[in-house]
Amino acid sequence: xxxxxxxxxxxxxxxxxxxxxxxxxxxxxxxxxxxxxxxxxxxxxxxxxxxxxxxxxxxxxxxxxxxxxxxxxxxxxxxxxxxxxxxxxxxxxxxxxxxxxxxxxxx
Amino acid sequence: xxxxxxxxxxxxxxxxxxxxxxxxxxxxxxxxxxxxxxxxxxxxxxxxxxxxxxxxxxxxxxxxxxxxxxxxxxxxxxxxxxxxxxxxxxxxxxxxxxxxxxxxxxxxxxxxxxxxxxx
Numbered sequence: 001x002x003x004x005x006x007x008x009x010x011x012x013x014x015x016x017x018x019x020x021x022x023x024x025x026x027x028x029x030x031x032x033x034x035x036x037x038x039x040x041x042x043x044x045x046x047x048x049x050x051x052x053x054x055x056x057x058x059x060x061x062x063x064x065x066x067x068x069x070x071x072x073x074x075x076x077x078x079x080x081x082x083x084x085x086x087x088x089x090x091x092x093x094x095x096x097x098x099x100x101x102x103x104x105x106x107x
Numbered sequence: 108x109x110x111x112x113x114x115x116x117x118x119x120x121x122x123x124x125x126x127x128x129x130x131x132x133x134x135x136x137x138x139x140x141x142x143x144x145x146x147x148x149x150x151x152x153x154x155x156x157x158x159x160x161x162x163x164x165x166x167x168x169x170x171x172x173x174x175x176x177x178x179x180x181x182x183x184x185x186x187x188x189x190x191x192x193x194x195x196x197x198x199x200x201x202x203x204x205x206x207x208x209x210x211x212x213x214x215x216x217x218x219x220x221x222x223x224x225x226x
Contacts (some may be wrong), residue, residue, distance in 0.1 A: 044203055
């Protein structure tokens with residue numbers, strides 16, 4: 001059974017800074033089956049990235065995804081005030097599985 | 108624009124069955140390529156996929172919940188439903204209905220509904 005680990009647990013940054021979030025799988029995952037979501041308080045998650053690096057419809061280009069095998073990264077090039085949220089990675093092995101999340105908060 | 112809306116009781120007693128319905132609007136639940144699923148999130152915690160269904164009735168479930176979960180679909184009403192039996196306090200969560208591109212991702216989410224298990 002695949003286990004997803006996200007790091008760091010919390011990332012404290014200022015608006016305008018670059019955020020780098022990590023998602024690591026215990027076994028190799030096909031890049032096609034790796035997605036990222038953003039969740040703000042009191043809201044449903046929103047799909048940001050699918051296929052490890054493809055942006056979902058309407059997602060700004062400051063969000064980018066990369067990686068392969070067991071190591072994947074979500075990068076936010078310049079944090080906007082609305083980007084402070086929790087981010088989850090999700091893989092699709094035999095069934096969907098989410099990572100524990102990384103909280104990006106304001107420093 | 109596709110919209111999903113959960114409905115059902117917000118309070119369920121321990122050992123009883125949790126029942127929720129998701130109504131899909133702005134699109135057909137009979138669309139090919141898409142499954143329709145349920146994901147839950149206990150207060151302050153992460154996301155857990157529960158299970159998904161195709162419009163034909165084909166289902167697949169989270170192995171950890173499979174013995175207690177039933178998901179069904181009503182294409183005439185453009186709805187799908189979740190039943191979770193023998194609930195305990197650990198099943199208290201916000202329950203989201205979602206559209207799933209099978210094998211890939213969840214691209215549309217309902218707003219979520221909080222279900223509390225308590226006597």
